[in-house]
Amino acid sequence: MKTTKWTFLSALILMFSLIVSGCGTAANNAPASSPEASAAVSPAEQTQSPEASASAAPQEAATLKVGAAPVPHAEILEFVKPLLKEQGVNLEVVVLDDEGQLNPALFEKQIDANYFQHVPYLDSIKGEKGYDFAVTTKVHVEPIGLYSEKLKSKDDIADGATIAIPNNPSNEYRALVLLEQQGLIKLKEGLENTYEATPKDIVDNPKNLKFEEVDSATLPRVLPDVDGAIINTNLVLEAGIDPNTALFREDAESPYANIIVVRSGDENRDEIKKLDAVLVSPEVKKFIQDKYGVAVVPAF
Known part of the structure; x- marks a missing residue:
């Protein structure tokens, strides 16, 4: 009788141990969606994926290099720098001692665009040099x-x-x-x-x-x-x-408007479109009229 009693108690102890061990294993193997798994992950890790982290990072501003004659072209470009900055474009104005080098510089990809010439001049030089350039907008006339x-x-x-x-x-x-x-x-x-x-x-x-x-x-x-x-x-x-x-x-009807010129295919670049838009804005028209009077006439 005494032996039977101890055998019964040993069996109870063994069963209790197995139950406790099983509960621990279940908790450790719980799927990620279970409460146990969620508790092991921080709130930030639960809500922020790698893709979300990448999209939250600030985008770097694009740089646009434009070659120009000193006056009035470079001065007009300097005026629009802050307007482009607000749109995520860093405008770099490049002034060369010899304006005749602005088309070669564009062809050789030293700059992204130039602003110093009119269409008849461009047409004459394109035929001679074989440049594949495109005109994106006309900005002003300088009456000779x-x-x-x-x-x-x-x-x-x-x-x-x-x-x-x-x-x-x-x-x-x-x-x-x-x-x-x-x-x-x-x-x-x-x-x-x-x-x-x-x-x-x-x-x-x-x-x-x-x-x-x-x-x-x-x-x-x-x-x-x-x-x-x-x-x-x-x-x-x-x-x-x-x-x-x-x-x-010349009067204001002159066909010799000064233009923005880019390499063919670049006219659809977002930075070029933003440059064109600010150059024919009311702010630029007023700037040209106030600063230059009869010397420079807006062509828009």
């Missing part, structure tokens, strides 16, 4: 005009006067057309299809004007040596000449 240190009005232009004009094809044509509009010369027909002309294309010159073909950048410096010179407004501003002293100038 006749400037002089000797004459006070168009009526003072004497017979045989010497006029300096730009020697690059598109601006030379532009200067001769301006003289034609003023009744000083007449060009042969059909030149409007090429945007190119030289003094050899003059068919009527009642005042027997003489022409000196000069590099555009040096035109302000030759003013003391000629009766007058037809100069681009940006060069007038750079030289510190008052643009209001022009004897006559």
Whole structure:
């Protein structure tokens, strides 16, 4: 009897041990969705996935490098820098000593866009160099005009006067057309299809004007040596000449609007679209009008 009693107690103790051991194993092997598993994971780990962490990280601003002439192009770009910064674009303005290098720099991917030229000039250089460029927007016109240190009005232009004009094809044509509009010369027909002309294309010159073909950048410096010179407004501003002293100038309907140029295919880049949008905004129009007056005319 005594032996049976102890055997019964031993069996009870063994059963109790097995039950406790089974409960512990169940807790340790509980699935992740069970209360036991959830308790072992912190609230932050439960709610924030790696994808969510990545999307929460701040995006780095894009950098856009734009080559430009010093005046007014670079000044206008400096004005829009804060506007682009608000849209996540860091604008870097690149000014080269020789504006003629801005198209090669774009072609060689040293810059993302340039802003210094008009369509006739671009067309003439594209054909010569084979550039695959695209125009994204037009921003302003710099009306060329006749400037002089000797004459006070168009009526003072004497017979045989010497006029300096730009020697690059598109601006030379532009200067001769301006003289034609003023009744000083007449060009042969059909030149409007090429945007190119030289003094050899003059068919009527009642005042027997003489022409000196000069590099555009040096035109302000030759003013003391000629009766007058037809100069681009940006060069007038750079030289510190008052643009209001022009004897006559182009009107606001000039087709020579200065443009943003990119490599073909880049016109759909988000940064380029944002640049175009701010450059034709009311803020930029007011800035141009307030700062430059008659010297620079918004083309939008």
